[in-house]
Amino acid sequence: MTYDLYVVTDEELSNGHSHAEIAKLAVEGGADVIQLRDKRMSAADLFAEAEKIRAITKDKALFIVNDRIDIALASKADGIHLGQSDLPVKAVRRLVPDDFIIGISVGSVEEAVKGVLDGADYVAVSPVFSTGSKPDAGEGRGLACISAVRKAVPKEIPVVGIGGINSGNISEVIAAGLDGICVISAVVSAPDIKKAAGDLREKIRNIKNE
Ligand SMILES: Cc1ncc(COP(=O)(O)OP(=O)(O)O)c(N)n1
Numbered sequence: 001m002t003y004d005l006y007v008v009t010d011e012e013l014s015n016g017h018s019h020a021e022i023a024k025l026a027v028e029g030g031a032d033v034i035q036l037r038d039k040r041m042s043a044a045d046l047f048a049e050a051e052k053i054r055a056i057t058k059d060k061a062l063f064i065v066n067d068r069i070d071i072a073l074a075s076k077a078d079g080i081h082l083g084q085s086d087l088p089v090k091a092v093r094r095l096v097p098d099d100f101i102i103g104i105s106v107g108s109v110e111e112a113v114k115g116v117l118d119g120a121d122y123v124a125v126s127p128v129f130s131t132g133s134k135p136d137a138g139e140g141r142g143l144a145c146i147s148a149v150r151k152a153v154p155k156e157i158p159v160v161g162i163g164g165i166n167s168g169n170i171s172e173v174i175a176a177g178l179d180g181i182c183v184i185s186a187v188v189s190a191p192d193i194k195k196a197a198g199d200l201r202e203k204i205r206n207i208k209n210e
């Protein structure tokens, strides 16, 4: 299981694609992880997209649901992504099977260490750079935060990063310590989602093999 290329869906930032269409094209391009993220859909509509994405990702990619443990469990997703203002990791850990993946957004070493102690399976430095894709994300934490978090958490815990990452800065974020990169616009807003995912994944693999 790898977190090399982690694609977060966003219908509003795509050129007319549904979450499931984005997921299908990204998986065809080689995405390792798909996160369903939508702050506006009804539970019924979100569940319908989640079921489609579960089928698309089966045996091909991990499927993570943002924020919503009800949708994640009901759709048999592989895991959930939680932020600092979402349900606490400890509370969700009590609800889910042992192999269920819990990811946590972190903006500091302290949040990363606490997240792992509470039971998170991966940490996401968030946001790495400032981004227009999440207006309330705040200021970028920068490369120093990546390096500090990577040093502070056990090597078995993947450290990914999100926010303003694209083909032009992958090298530096991986050099700083990221195990995988999470993107919205670099894939979802591209004219050819499959090609954008494929190009990014190839670049990540090449950098890691250098
Ligand atoms: C992989 C990944 N990292 C960070 C986030 C952001 O989570 P959060 O801070 O809870 O903000 P919202 O995405 O819920 O607006 C994420 N979703 N995925």
Ligand SMILES: Cc1ncsc1CCOP(=O)(O)O
Binding pocket: 008, 126, 127, 130, 131, 132, 133, 134, 137, 162, 163, 164, 165, 182, 183, 184, 185, 186
């Ligand atoms: C969901 C999320 N969480 C922190 S930044 C962000 C948005 C990332 O989008 P982009 O890859 O387009 O900067």
Ligand SMILES: [Mg+2]
Binding pocket: 066, 067, 081, 082, 083, 086
């Ligand atoms: Mg959240």
